[in-house]
Amino acid sequence: MAAQTRKAAIVGGNRIPFARSNSAYARASNQDMLTATLDGLVARFGLQGQRVGEVVAGAVLKHSRDFNLTRESVLGSRLSAATPAYDVQQACGTGLEAAILVANKIALGQIESGIAGGVDTTSDAPLAVNEDLRRVLISLNNATTLQQRLKALSGIRPNQLAPEIPRNAEPRTGLAMGDHAAITAKEWEIGREEQDELTVRSHRNLAAAYDRGFFDDLVTPFLGLSRDQNLRPDSTVEKLATLKPVFGKGEGATMTAANSTPLTDGASTVLLGSDEWAAEHGLPVLAHLVDAQTAAVDYVHGGEGLLMAPAYAMPVMLARNGLSLQDFDFYEVHEAFASTVLSTLKAWEDPAFCKERLGLDAALGSIDRAKLNVNGSSLAAGHPFAATGGRIVASLAKMLHEAGPGKRGLISICAAGGQGVVAVLES
Amino acid sequence: MSDWYRDFANSGVGTTITKQLGLPRPAVLRRYEPGQPLLPGPAVIGSAGKGRLRDELTALLRGAGVTVQSPVTADGATDGEKPAAVLLDATGLTSPADLASAHDFLAPAVKRLRPSGRVLVLADPPGEATSPAQAAARQALDGLVRSIAKELRGGSTANLVHVPAGAEGSLASPVRFFLSGRSAYVDGQVVGVSAADLPAGEDVEAPLAGKVAVVTGAARGIGAAIARVLARDGAHVVAVDIPASGQALAEVANDIGGTALQLDITATDAPARLIEHLRERHGGVDVVVHNAGITRDKLLVNMDAARWNSVMAVNLQAQLDLTQALLDAEGVLEPNARVVCVSSQSGIAGNRGQTNYAASKAGVIGMVRAWAPAFAERRATINAVAPGFIVTEMTAKMPLGTREVGSRINSLQQGGLPVDVAETIAWLAQPGSGGVNGQVVRVCGQSMLGA
Numbered sequence: 001m002a003a004q005t006r007k008a009a010i011v012g013g014n015r016i017p018f019a020r021s022n023s024a025y026a027r028a029s030n031q032d033m034l035t036a037t038l039d040g041l042v043a044r045f046g047l048q049g050q051r052v053g054e055v056v057a058g059a060v061l062k063h064s065r066d067f068n069l070t071r072e073s074v075l076g077s078r079l080s081a082a083t084p085a086y087d088v089q090q091a092c093g094t095g096l097e098a099a100i101l102v103a104n105k106i107a108l109g110q111i112e113s114g115i116a117g118g119v120d121t122t123s124d125a126p127l128a129v130n131e132d133l134r135r136v137l138i139s140l141n142n143a144t145t146l147q148q149r150l151k152a153l154s155g156i157r158p159n160q161l162a163p164e165i166p167r168n169a170e171p172r173t174g175l176a177m178g179d180h181a182a183i184t185a186k187e188w189e190i191g192r193e194e195q196d197e198l199t200v201r202s203h204r205n206l207a208a209a210y211d212r213g214f215f216d217d218l219v220t221p222f223l224g225l226s227r228d229q230n231l232r233p234d235s236t237v238e239k240l241a242t243l244k245p246v247f248g249k250g251e252g253a254t255m256t257a258a259n260s261t262p263l264t265d266g267a268s269t270v271l272l273g274s275d276e277w278a279a280e281h282g283l284p285v286l287a288h289l290v291d292a293q294t295a296a297v298d299y300v301h302g303g304e305g306l307l308m309a310p311a312y313a314m315p316v317m318l319a320r321n322g323l324s325l326q327d328f329d330f331y332e333v334h335e336a337f338a339s340t341v342l343s344t345l346k347a348w349e350d351p352a353f354c355k356e357r358l359g360l361d362a363a364l365g366s367i368d369r370a371k372l373n374v375n376g377s378s379l380a381a382g383h384p385f386a387a388t389g390g391r392i393v394a395s396l397a398k399m400l401h402e403a404g405p406g407k408r409g410l411i412s413i414c415a416a417g418g419q420g421v422v423a424v425l426e427s
Numbered sequence: 428m429s430d431w432y433r434d435f436a437n438s439g440v441g442t443t444i445t446k447q448l449g450l451p452r453p454a455v456l457r458r459y460e461p462g463q464p465l466l467p468g469p470a471v472i473g474s475a476g477k478g479r480l481r482d483e484l485t486a487l488l489r490g491a492g493v494t495v496q497s498p499v500t501a502d503g504a505t506d507g508e509k510p511a512a513v514l515l516d517a518t519g520l521t522s523p524a525d526l527a528s529a530h531d532f533l534a535p536a537v538k539r540l541r542p543s544g545r546v547l548v549l550a551d552p553p554g555e556a557t558s559p560a561q562a563a564a565r566q567a568l569d570g571l572v573r574s575i576a577k578e579l580r581g582g583s584t585a586n587l588v589h590v591p592a593g594a595e596g597s598l599a600s601p602v603r604f605f606l607s608g609r610s611a612y613v614d615g616q617v618v619g620v621s622a623a624d625l626p627a628g629e630d631v632e633a634p635l636a637g638k639v640a641v642v643t644g645a646a647r648g649i650g651a652a653i654a655r656v657l658a659r660d661g662a663h664v665v666a667v668d669i670p671a672s673g674q675a676l677a678e679v680a681n682d683i684g685g686t687a688l689q690l691d692i693t694a695t696d697a698p699a700r701l702i703e704h705l706r707e708r709h710g711g712v713d714v715v716v717h718n719a720g721i722t723r724d725k726l727l728v729n730m731d732a733a734r735w736n737s738v739m740a741v742n743l744q745a746q747l748d749l750t751q752a753l754l755d756a757e758g759v760l761e762p763n764a765r766v767v768c769v770s771s772q773s774g775i776a777g778n779r780g781q782t783n784y785a786a787s788k789a790g791v792i793g794m795v796r797a798w799a800p801a802f803a804e805r806r807a808t809i810n811a812v813a814p815g816f817i818v819t820e821m822t823a824k825m826p827l828g829t830r831e832v833g834s835r836i837n838s839l840q841q842g843g844l845p846v847d848v849a850e851t852i853a854w855l856a857q858p859g860s861g862g863v864n865g866q867v868v869r870v871c872g873q874s875m876l877g878a
Binding site for chain 2: 036039040042043044046048049078213215216217220221222223226282283
């Protein structure tokens, strides 16, 4: 093992435009999308036939046949077939976690280069057979005599024809993620207008970024789509104010289809390497992955919000690196819901929360909102669960590179199961 | 996109029918493939007057593995195998009277020429003649060669190369091109060479090995063919196209081991971004092919400003801006750089409904000619290639009648392929083509339009 660790370089990225569920990518599988995204990355960086150290990616909604999704995608791509790969899954944290895993192996000198990625489709979602029917079919498969087979078949009932459909709900609470977010929004008294304002800013920032060519070397079109399908450049607070809430109940409900991310299909990849590897291949170093931290909260019995874990991960990482929350040039806080971003920021500003929940002496404080999600985020781009981390890492690395050396960026991503992943990048 | 009529005319029953009805009989052209010999048979070299190139041509051909025969006599006596190429050294012309010897040599030799044969005449440029009589004789070759090109059948071509005194060292690359299958659809053309410092010992199979080439509009059609041929010849290709064409662009780049660069070349920061990319990723660029082009057809009286402006921006202004920026950027354009600009037959002949397109493509020719001296000073070259009727996805959408007429009104009686344009560009991009500068080479099968 290497005597010293080194910081992994982010060389660049590629993603396909994100599509609204059951739309442009309705017939594309996770493997189709991940393969196409890898091929776009290969074309951008001239990696045809090359073996990179490892490809790490995953999907949240996954067919059982896709047990080796990433490796199968690599085999279908233009990378060398001798490129190892493995799957990871940490809900919406998957993409960022994959980048951390690749970066850590590079830091340890175990690999010189690697690709992190993620993909998700809510259109080509896996349907499973009814749980009762599944048991019957397993018994039938295990039966050896005619008598046993007939007995197994006698267990079949018409109501077993209804399939198991994956739901965007927490298994332990039965609540949709949006309903959880609505509880948190209420606790933190997040208003409708500020959520809509954040949403409009996300759309405008993303549209402006496309218009100035920011995504020219980050996105490769796929199946006729060259921009994120959810993007509404002409979105206004007035228009959003007319929408009815979809999460939360009664008078105080503030969360609409616009200030919550829609179901989306898409994939993203990030190319990482050691500085030496990048130099040898004539490739740029946009930024380095400095550090990362995960956290989890007890949202079932512990009284904490489902999506509040990044608030807990942040101070741990900041302390380890001797940084304050204000020491950053860009903040990328994943917009699962506008209210999630606002609740998290408010929690960091709240002395009581920071003291009681995070165990800090003082509040982490507020951030300069002008540095937040400056090229748009998930509310505008959409959020194919596992693909969001790769989108953010590649975009932030490019922003830092454009801003010049020594600039710092912060990533915060909340995930199902009460988890959160945060990371620091530096140019 | 197969040429059904050509295939029919070359089938058993098709041959009989087309012969009896006197219909055009387009040939299957000899096209270049790696490893192919320069010529499929021997060459015969003759002179008109006391020329200065014959020994050099003989050595050049022998060096390329070609058997060189002595001239066929006027009485039709044979000299072994039928020739695959007939070369005439006409650098000795002093007056029109000398042209008789050109006729004496060419007539029996051309009669015996194989299918997909080559007639190549080398002469001094008329502009440098010492007397009106000499200028007349040299200019006469123009009419002679163009007429031979029209008389030849079976996929054979005739071309003329102007070699001024002192430029003999630049001859090898054009001679190899015009004899080889690379020039399959280049017919009835006049190309001038000039003296140039050329690198020694070029790899004929991979003339672009180690070179970095930029091709704009590379996602499909002619641009994709250019990228493929440059890569086949050894170049690392930076394939450029608009972001919306990114998926096809990535496929092209991945097929040829190149890289994809999504860039709108009309954006104000496009030159800066291209230069930064070339500097950062490749340290510089050797070959630039300005291929990206669009059409927005309308009759002049119906054409709005948007149609006019967008065509001018992509087809002409972007070529000017990118080239100027590359010239200005310190250390990006390599000293022996090759810039090739795609013009069009429309820019030479004009075309109904294409005032904007034809103007832009004619503008490209003006640009190339004006820049040539400055490029020569840096030992670089800039040339234009003007495709004629090239069979692409775009022509496949034309009505059958228009398409058939369009593709047949040339001496080879067929449309060209994107690879024919690409081969010509790849030839101009070769290090050995340093003596070809400021030229406009038509890839049109000697089209009747604008001839």
